[in-house]
Amino acid sequence: xxxxxxxxxxxxxxxxxxxxxxxxxxxxxxxxxxxxxxxxxxxxxxxxxxxxxxxxxxxxxxxxxxxxxxxxxxxxxxxxxxxxxxxxxxxxxxxxxxxxxxxxxxxxxxxxxxxxxxxxxxxxxxxxxxxxxxxxxxxxxxxxxxxxxxxxxxxxxxxxxxxxxxxxxxxxxxxxxxxxxxxxxxxxxxxxxxxxxxxxxxxxxxxxxxxxxxxxxxxxxxxxxxxxxxxxxxxxxxxxxxxxxxxxxxxxxxxxxxxxxxxxxxxxxxxxxxxxxxxxxxxxxxxxxxxxxxxxxxxxxxxxxxxxxxxxxxxxxxxxxxxxxxxxxxxxxxxxxxxxxxxxxxxxxxxxxxxxxxxxxxxxxxxxxxxxxxxxxxxxxxxxxxxxxxxxxxxxxxxxxxxxxxxxxxxxxxxxxxxxxxxxxxxxxxxxxxxxxxxxxxxxxxxxxxxxxxxxxxxxxxxxxxxxxxxxxxxxxxxxxxxxxxxxxxxxxxxxxxxxxxxxxxxxxxxxxxxxxxxxxxxxxxxxx
Numbered sequence: 001x002x003x004x005x006x007x008x009x010x011x012x013x014x015x016x017x018x019x020x021x022x023x024x025x026x027x028x029x030x031x032x033x034x035x036x037x038x039x040x041x042x043x044x045x046x047x048x049x050x051x052x053x054x055x056x057x058x059x060x061x062x063x064x065x066x067x068x069x070x071x072x073x074x075x076x077x078x079x080x081x082x083x084x085x086x087x088x089x090x091x092x093x094x095x096x097x098x099x100x101x102x103x104x105x106x107x108x109x110x111x112x113x114x115x116x117x118x119x120x121x122x123x124x125x126x127x128x129x130x131x132x133x134x135x136x137x138x139x140x141x142x143x144x145x146x147x148x149x150x151x152x153x154x155x156x157x158x159x160x161x162x163x164x165x166x167x168x169x170x171x172x173x174x175x176x177x178x179x180x181x182x183x184x185x186x187x188x189x190x191x192x193x194x195x196x197x198x199x200x201x202x203x204x205x206x207x208x209x210x211x212x213x214x215x216x217x218x219x220x221x222x223x224x225x226x227x228x229x230x231x232x233x234x235x236x237x238x239x240x241x242x243x244x245x246x247x248x249x250x251x252x253x254x255x256x257x258x259x260x261x262x263x264x265x266x267x268x269x270x271x272x273x274x275x276x277x278x279x280x281x282x283x284x285x286x287x288x289x290x291x292x293x294x295x296x297x298x299x300x301x302x303x304x305x306x307x308x309x310x311x312x313x314x315x316x317x318x319x320x321x322x323x324x325x326x327x328x329x330x331x332x333x334x335x336x337x338x339x340x341x342x343x344x345x346x347x348x349x350x351x352x353x354x355x356x357x358x359x360x361x362x363x364x365x366x367x368x369x370x371x372x373x374x375x376x377x378x379x380x381x382x383x384x385x386x387x388x389x390x391x392x393x394x395x396x397x398x399x400x401x402x403x404x405x406x407x408x409x410x411x412x413x414x415x416x417x418x419x420x421x422x423x424x425x426x427x428x429x430x431x432x433x434x435x436x437x438x439x440x441x442x443x444x445x446x447x448x449x450x451x452x453x454x455x456x457x458x459x460x461x462x463x464x465x466x467x468x469x470x471x472x473x474x475x476x477x478x479x480x481x482x483x484x485x486x487x488x489x490x491x492x493x494x495x496x497x498x499x500x501x502x503x504x505x506x507x508x509x510x511x512x513x514x515x516x517x518x519x520x521x522x523x524x525x526x527x528x529x
Contacts, residue, residue: 014239014246021235028313036221036321043325044210051206055197056163059182062195066092066105067186074188085189092124092193104171108136108192110185115153120192127171142167143176152183156192160185170198216328220321319344373403373441373450380416384424391428391435398440405448407496407515415488415500419452419511422484426456426509446524447498450513458504467502499526 070088077084092105107124115138122131138149148166155162162183170177181196319340326332377399388395405412420437427435438453459467468489492500492513499514514526 014242018236018239021232021239024313028317036217039321039325043329044213047209047213047329048206051209052202055202056180056182059163059180059195059197060161060184063182063184063193066095066193067184070186081189088189089124093126103195103197105193105195107194110190110192111135113153113157115150119149119153123191127169152181152192152194156183156185165199168196170200213329217325220324220328224317224321316344316348368407369409370404370406371409372401373405373448374399374401376405376409376413376416377439380413380420384417384420388424388437391424393424393427393435393437396436396438398438399450400441400443403441403443403448405515406517407498408491411491411495412513412515415491415513416450416452418484418488419513423452423454423456423509427454430456432456444527446518446521447514447516447526449515449526451510452513453505453508453510455507456509457507458509459502464502464504468500501526501528503528 069091073087074084077087079087089107092107095105104126105124106122106127108120109123110120112119117137117139118135119138121133121135122128123133125132136149138147138153140149141147144167146166148164151166152162152164155164163180164183165178165180167176168179169175178199179196180199180202181194183192183194185191186193323332323337323340326336377397381395381397385395423437426432427437432455434455436455439451440453441448441450461467468485489500492498492515496515497519498516499512501512501514503510503512512526512528514524516524
């Protein structure tokens with residue numbers, strides 16, 4: 001007995017949908033969390049670089065501000081040069097910084113710009129009052145053995161300023177800590193004015209901000225994972241509701257079929273009525289097969305939608321996280337927001353087009369339409385391309401873009417999709433090396449033929465026409481129903497008045513869809529090349 005029956009068909013479809021959606025949501029959640037933490041590490045590294053650069057700019061700005069004050073006081077004051085220097089020294093000693101920091105100004109009066117012993121007098125240093133007024137040497141080394149005074153004096157001679165890192169005693173402690181200082185030459189008084197910051201203060205502040213950022217990112221991850229799970233829960237509830245509705249429709253249909261069968265049995269009084277009854281039963285079976293075919297196609301469409309949406313959903317998630325992160329560090333400018341909005345719009349437009357393609361594919365149309373054959377092939381490829389790419393199946397299309405058909409568009413699309421799906425399944429089942437599906441077409445005076453050829457080894461049953469019989473399948477009961485090619489044969493031969501044929505080539509099977517240009521013409525000689 002087959003696994004798929006009319007009684008459990010809706011449940012299998014919904015179960016498949018739930019499995020696919022659950023897999024997608026959990027996969028998205030996993031990669032989202034992984035990529036978020038990876039992006040966080042990159043952003044934090046960038047933030048640290050910007051933080052240190054900002055600290056250096058702050059030191060430089062402090063020095064320039066004090067020099068501007070000195071220049072202003074010199075212009076406005078009536079004091080002589082020595083009195084102005086004393087006022088400046090008092091200013092440097094009385095400048096206070098932010099609470100819980102260890103910043104201070106220190107000033108050298110240069111005696112020998114080339115360096116050496118007694119190259120300058122230390123005239124301001126609130127941290128080392130014991131050295132104020134004494135001469136200092138460039139040969140002095142810090143705890144790491146570095147002659148940092150030689151380094152900053154060399155930069156002063158070349159550029160007039162210097163950023164230098166060295167070890168020095170921290171204020172109000174006996175500890176020696178790493179320090180970054182900015183030195184600038186004040187030519188008017190032959191002074192070198194400097195200010196610095198201890199790196200452990202910077203690291204403590206940076207660690208606090210890093211902890212805060214981590215907390216924000218963690219909260220964002222939790223919020224988005226919860227949203228994913230909520231989305232999955234809502235999708236499951238909707239699928240269960242749809243399943244119940246499908247069961248009701250099938251049950252009503254089954255009751256109606258039973259009722260009609262009973263009425264026909266009561267009216268079966270003559271041979272003519274028996275013939276009519278058999279015809280009616282065959283018609284109902286055919287309709288049931290059509291209904292099954294549509295449900296199976298719906299299941300395949302859901303799978304194709306999942307393939308089509310997986311990548312754009314991942315891209316959309318990355319865009320949203322980038323915007324949130326930029327916003328969280330106050331780095332979301334108008335240009336970035338506009339760029340990311342355009343990227344998101346493009347992803348959403350692609351997803352919307354995908355849904356339109358699937359909706360139009362299943363929209364019933366009873367009237368014949370005139371359409372370009374190449375456009376139909378493109379639409380079918382849009383629907384199934386992601387699945388083919390997933391299995392590395394190559395598609396070769398050689399069709400004149402000017403070939404026009406006039407027939408039932410949706411039914412023609414369904415036939416083409418069934419044949420391509422059948423070829424795809426064979427290539428996957430047999431694990432063919434370099435799997436390929438070739439699509440070609442040509443036009444005669446009375447008909448148009450479309451070929452679909454694969455390299456899957458061909459049809460192995462005899463006679464080959466047996467594959468168009470209902471419920472015949474070479475697949476396992478769980479993988480095939482045997483109605484896809486049967487329905488395709490019915491659609492082409494009966495509805496479109498054409499021919500659906502198959503033959504073997506050296507590499508595989510070759511299907512031909514013959515459609516007459518005028519359905520009123522009889523006895524058309526279809527040539528299968």
